[in-house]
Amino acid sequence: MRPTAEVTGLATDVRLACMRIARRVRFENAGALAPHQFSALVRLEDSPRTPGELAEVERVSAPSMTRTLAHLEEKGLVRRSPHPTDGRQVLLALTDAGRATLAEVRAERDEWMATRLADLTAEERRTLREATAILARVAAR
Amino acid sequence: MRPTAEVTGLATDVRLACMRIARRVRFENAGALAPHQFSALVRLEDSPRTPGELAEVERVSAPSMTRTLAHLEEKGLVRRSPHPTDGRQVLLALTDAGRATLAEVRAERDEWMATRLADLTAEERRTLREATAILARVAAR
DNA sequence: TATTGTTATACTCTATAACTATA
DNA sequence: TATAGTTATAGAGTATAACAATA
Numbered sequence: 056m057r058p059t060a061e062v063t064g065l066a067t068d069v070r071l072a073c074m075r076i077a078r079r080v081r082f083e084n085a086g087a088l089a090p091h092q093f094s095a096l097v098r099l100e101d102s103p104r105t106p107g108e109l110a111e112v113e114r115v116s117a118p119s120m121t122r123t124l125a126h127l128e129e130k131g132l133v134r135r136s137p138h139p140t141d142g143r144q145v146l147l148a149l150t151d152a153g154r155a156t157l158a159e160v161r162a163e164r165d166e167w168m169a170t171r172l173a174d175l176t177a178e179e180r181r182t183l184r185e186a187t188a189i190l191a192r193v194a195a196r
Numbered sequence: 197m198r199p200t201a202e203v204t205g206l207a208t209d210v211r212l213a214c215m216r217i218a219r220r221v222r223f224e225n226a227g228a229l230a231p232h233q234f235s236a237l238v239r240l241e242d243s244p245r246t247p248g249e250l251a252e253v254e255r256v257s258a259p260s261m262t263r264t265l266a267h268l269e270e271k272g273l274v275r276r277s278p279h280p281t282d283g284r285q286v287l288l289a290l291t292d293a294g295r296a297t298l299a300e301v302r303a304e305r306d307e308w309m310a311t312r313l314a315d316l317t318a319e320e321r322r323t324l325r326e327a328t329a330i331l332a333r334v335a336a337r
Numbered sequence: 338t339a340t341t342g343t344t345a346t347a348c349t350c351t352a353t354a355a356c357t358a359t360a
Numbered sequence: 361t362a363t364a365g366t367t368a369t370a371g372a373g374t375a376t377a378a379c380a381a382t383a
Contacts, residue, residue, distance in 0.1 A: 059314070061321075062310050062313050062314050062321070063306055063310045065310075065321055065325055065328075066306045066307075066309035066310035066313050067302070067306050067309075067323055068325070068328040068332075069309060069313070069328050070217070070219070070305055070306065070309045071328075071332075072214070072222055072327075072331040072332050072335065073214040073215075073218050073221075073331070073338085074214075074217075074218045074222075074329040074340085075331075075332070075335040076210070076211070076214035076215075076218075076267060076334065076335050077214050077215045077217075077218035077219075078218075079335050080211055080214075080215065080251050083256075086212065089349090089350090091350075091351095092358045093226040098198060098273045105364080105365090106364080106365065106366095107363090107364060107365075114223070115350090115351075115352090116351070116352055116353080117364080117365065117366085118351080118352070118365090118366075118367080118368095119350070119351055119352070120365095121365070121366060122349095122350075123350090131283060138364095139359075140364095141359080142357065142358080142359050142360080142364095143360070143363065143364040143365070144359095144363095144364060144365080145364080145365070161208070163269055164211055165204055165207045165208050165211065166207075166380080168203045168207035168208075168210060168334075169203050169206075169207035170331075171334045171337055172203050172206055172207050172210065172334070173200070173203050174327070175330065175334075179330050180203070180206055182323060182326045183206060183210055183331070184206055184209070185323045185325030185329055186213075186323050186324055186326075186328075187206075187209040187210050187212075187213040187327075187363085189239055189316065189320050189323060189324060190213040190214070190216075190217055190324070191209075191212075191213050191216070193217065193309075193312045193313070193316075194213065194216040194217050194220050196312055197353080230372090230373090232373075232374095246341080246342090247341080247342065247343095248340090248341060248342075256373090256374070256375090257374065257375055257376080258341080258343085259342090259343075259344080259345095259374080259375070259376085260373070260374050260375075261342095262342070262343060262344090263372090263373070263374085264373085279341095282340095282341080282382080282383075283341095283381080283382050283383080284340065284341040284342070284381065284383070285340095285341060285347065285382095286341085286342070322380045
């Protein structure tokens with residue numbers, strides 16, 4: 056469907072609101088983990104992956120991912136193991152420390168948001184709950 | 197007010213939704229302008245500012261801002277002029293090209309969002325409209 | 338003597354190209 | 361010969377320290 060003026064105006068507002076929130080969350084929680092390191096760690100949460108897969112999904116070059124993974128390994132957050140069937144490939148997996156770090160960073164970020172949402176009315180929170188479901192679909196497309 | 201479990205869960209959802217949207221918008225529109233250059237340009241929109249003011253509000257060092265401004269000046273997006281009363285300071289202002297560039301980047305970003313919002317129902321857009329007003333207040337605190 | 342801005346230098350993240358090992 | 365990953369090298373952004381000009 057072709058966007059109307061009403062939709063375009065809303066698009067601006069939604070975009071700006073989301074970018075400001077994201078910026079505040081990142082700023083408030085610089086944390087011990089750089090953004091690209093955090094992103095890579097998140098990708099390993101569901102299952103181990105190869106450096107190549109991680110580079111592709113994070114849209115960085117293979118050498119960049121090599122470097123990022125080396126740092127995460129130094130910090131003990133990921134562990135590497137040989138690929139079971141392809142000797143050229145390597146598998147990276149989260150360590151217990153890696154999982155704990157992910158949880159910590161998320162807890163800090165949630166706390167920032169939660170303290171602010173606690174001051175809203177129940178009605179306002181209901182609106183946000185509905186909106187996040189919609190935004191999740193929008194982001195997925 | 198102390199966050200309840202219900203609020204903490206919502207905080208996670210809101211935070212994730214906003215960060216995903218922000219990420220998609222940034223990814224989708226890499227544009228001709230690097231993020232830090234775009235940010236600095238936005239700060240000059242309302243009125244001219246000194247390098248020191250820009251460095252503080254963008255939370256980067258003075259030398260970093262010097263460098264950023266040099267690049268923006270090379271591209272013809274900002275113009276420098278002497279401070280009227282203090283010979284040590286310098287004033288940076290947007291050029292017409294700078295304003296045009298800002299408008300272009302925003303238009304691209306809005307288009308990405310607008311094409312997605314156009315597929316939603318009117319009811320869903322009403323929810324988003326209410327939510328963005330709430331989020332704007334949250335981000336401002 | 339303090340402040341504003343720039344230059345000097347070093348470190349980090351990123352990319353492309355070259356290299357090694359395996360398929 | 362093609363693919364996965366690493367190493368070599370270079371480019372861009374950032375920071376701290378040192379410097380020049382002005383208050």
